[in-house]
Amino acid sequence: MSKVEQSTKLDLERIVFIGRTFGEYFDMFSLSEEELEGKKILDCPAGACSFTAVGNKSGLDVTACDIAYYHSGEDLKNKGLQDIEHAMKHMQKAQNNYKWDYFKDIEGLRNHRLSALQDCAKDMKESSERYIPVTLPSLPFKNEEFDILLSAHFLFMYADRLDYQFHIETLNELLRVTKEEVRIFPLVDLEGKRYEHLDKLISYLADNGCTVEELKVPYEFQANANSMLKIKKG
Template sequence: MSRVEQSQGKTKQELDRVVFIGRTFEEYTHMFDLQLSELAGKRILDCPSGACSFTAHGRKQGLDVTASDIAYDHRLDDLEAKGQQDIEHAMETMERAKSNYVWDYYGDVPGLCEHRQQALRDCVQDMREFPDRYVAAVLPELPFDDKQFHLVLSAHFLFMYSDRLDYDFHIQTVRELLRVASEEVRIFPLTDLTGSRYAHLDRLIHELEAEGLRVTEVNVPYEFMKNGNSLLKISKI
């Protein structure tokens, strides 16, 4: 039995606290300003990865990608059902808040829904075939060795939920992502759920720079939430 399918004892209440929505491989390349040529030969971690298909499609293109998320401690059938429910709920919410977003990439809500559905389908299929690529973890701690990965990608978690996750959690999590990275961590986006720049971002940047890291804000060719078109690149080399 796979790690993904072992967690028979997890309750529905625990699963309800998980949001299982993901982005496609193509979305990731735009969000993180990635080129396939720069990823070849690198070990990559996607965390937290949710129902994203970056690991699935990356593997098909010869990349060495591992996904990690709190959700992976639940049964896969339950996760798939939860993902469908979460997409439906998100699309209903999106219809009421369309003015808060830029629709150049998706066109409209049905276009966005198709991306989310495709990511979920591809992720679930890959989890069934390659369960060891999907590792359960609860931030700010990861079950990986120091410098196990060259590149760590982290999308739509840090900074976005600053209304419920305090600064100590953010800096601890960033340091943990850095611990398992030998070269670089990229975080996207730099806004909270209102589209405002994370209030403590400058403080976080200053602390990391004081530790000898090179930290830059990079504009990317992707914007969905208004003002959410930049990433934080933290380099160790």
């Protein structure tokens, strides 16, 4: 096995391939069909989310990108099925850190996660050109190639592993490939605490000509994860 194959194989173990449904995206990002119609949308990083799959079937123009897409769709689907089962076992112990209005119970959550994975895996097979492998903080897209960019469950969640400099470089890159606006959800880390450098980051964006709003959204599963950042380019 070559070094590249070896590291790719190892990386698949590190990837958690779990995604959210199209409906969850609408609530996490307070989206409406009207504001997305006729827009070119990028989901970054998209993971096993079904927003791209269902969105394109609904007549939207959505592209997905993620480091996971360096792997085959079949491998990712199998990894996703394992990850969902592992996550559900963990959920049994950690139920109190979550709000259950949206999913009702663990079985409801499992069904949402399986539905997202199945829609995503099927679409990857049928329309692989929509699923672009990337390694942040750099993206292989042209300046302002997309109108709207959605970024869920990545940036601030892993504040313990991704430092402020990484956040700034990634945000600059997300803004580079976007013409109108970037939305980021949620604004807390894995412990449910507001990202510690958020105010500093908002000031940085404002100084660079962006209009930034912190907005409550009609979605809260992880406790305190109920706001998004809406960044409009100047």
